[in-house]
Amino acid sequence: MDETAPPTRRTGSGRGRASGRVGIRDVARDAGVSVATVSRVLADDGYPVSEASRRKVLESVARLNFVPNDLARGLSQDRTNTVGVIVPNLANLYYARVLLGVEEVAAQNGMSIIFCNTNHNLANRERDIKLLLQKRVDGIIICGSGTDYENSAGRLADGPAPFVVLGRNEKLDYPAVHADNRRAGYTATRHLVDLGHTRIAFLTGPERWSDGNDRVAGYKACLADHGLDFDPDLLIRCDFAEQDAYERMTQRGHAGMGFSACLAGNDRIALGAMAAAIDLGLRVPEDLAFVGFDNIATSLYMRPSLTTMDMPAQRMGAEGMRLMLRILAGEAVPSRTVFDAALLVRQSSGGLR
Structure with missing residues (x-):
């Protein structure tokens, strides 16, 4: 049986407390039921509550604009229904697509997401991990490959929340989801070799980037399989953004390009390098072909x-x-879930005839 209390009528804004924050006790007073009844209605976990009391509670919730405190509810259940997601750089549209996938499944399952952007900064990463654990998230999804999380590996393993890694990182012993980047690098290189290119540069990211290194490994393997020598001078390192790629390609152009095609470690690198090639007076793809990732x-x-x-x-x-x-x-x-990538042939490589 539901406990009842004398109903309280409100005027004006309907805000329950002087502080302006409506609590569960305010809802109970307004609906004329017990706090326990309000909790059971909001939990919607099958506990028997009369239809009349349920209707009173829901009407009061709407009238008072009450928002349940999910954190408090989660602490009482040892779950917050929240997952933290750490990304290296939200300016990279690749990670925007990753987050769309995470958020879609989370929403379908009643989970909330807290996003953290490290901007490739190790101090920010440490701060974000600490922040998420303090907020008692149920788990943390780490986006990005490389060595960025090596120093945290022991602390993460001893922490209260499970981790999933999106990207290949052999130093973190957690379930990982990543693409077969070696195969992707091989496929992209083979496309250019099939078009007749024998001098193919690879403008890629820093050495700490595992995904990029796998793509370079595929590039080297394809060259070897087709009897082409790997020239270390054609492996050009840059950061992940357009500006640095533009500057590196401009420098190579002034020094003498020495190649007829260029793989770019990601599409942002490709966009910067292509812009530089065009500003140097080169035609794409007639003078210089490009493939990105x-x-x-x-x-x-x-x-x-x-x-x-x-x-x-x-x-x-x-x-x-x-x-x-x-x-x-x-x-x-599974410890590893691996996806394949598909080649999309467009204008920049000269593959469309």
Whole structure:
């Protein structure tokens, strides 16, 4: 039987407390029921509550604009229904696609997401991990490959929350979801070799980037399989953004290009390098062909459109969230889930005839 209390009528804004924050006790007084009844209605967990009391509670919730305190509810249940997601750089549209996949599956399962952007800064990363654990998230999804999380590996393993990694990182012993980047690098290189190129540069990211290193390994393997020598001078390092790629390509142009095609470690690198080539008076793809990685939205709509490897970012984000849900449910999950990438042939490589 529901406990009842004398109803309280309110005027004006309907805010329950002087502080302006409506609490569960305010809802109980307004509806004329006990706090326990309000909790049972809001939990909607099957506990028997009369239809009349349920209707009173829901009407009061709407009238008072009451928002349940999910954190307090989660603490009482040892769950917050919240997952933290750490990304290296939200300016990279690849990670925007990853987050779409994570968020879609989270929303389907009643989970909330807290996003943290490190901007490739190690201090920010440490701060974000600490912040998420303090907020008692149920788990943390780490986006990005490389060595960025090595120093945290021991602390993460001893922490209260499970982790899933989106990207290949052999130093973190957690379930990981990533693309077969070696195969992707091989496929992209073979496309250019099939078009007749024998001097192919690779403009890639820093050495700490595992995904990029796997793509370079595929590039080298393809050259070897086709009887082409790897020239270390054609492996050009830059950061992940357009400006640095533009500057590196401009420098190479002034020094004498020495290659007829260029693989770019991601589409942002490709966009900067292509802009530099065009500003140097080169024709794309007649004088210099380009292939990128990621298939970000702008790659299709620039001119010439960018041939690219379609890395399944959104699918990987969705799968990472599914793995997290399985872990939280106590299920065993695979240590590695690997996706293949598809070559999208467009104008920049000269593959469209």
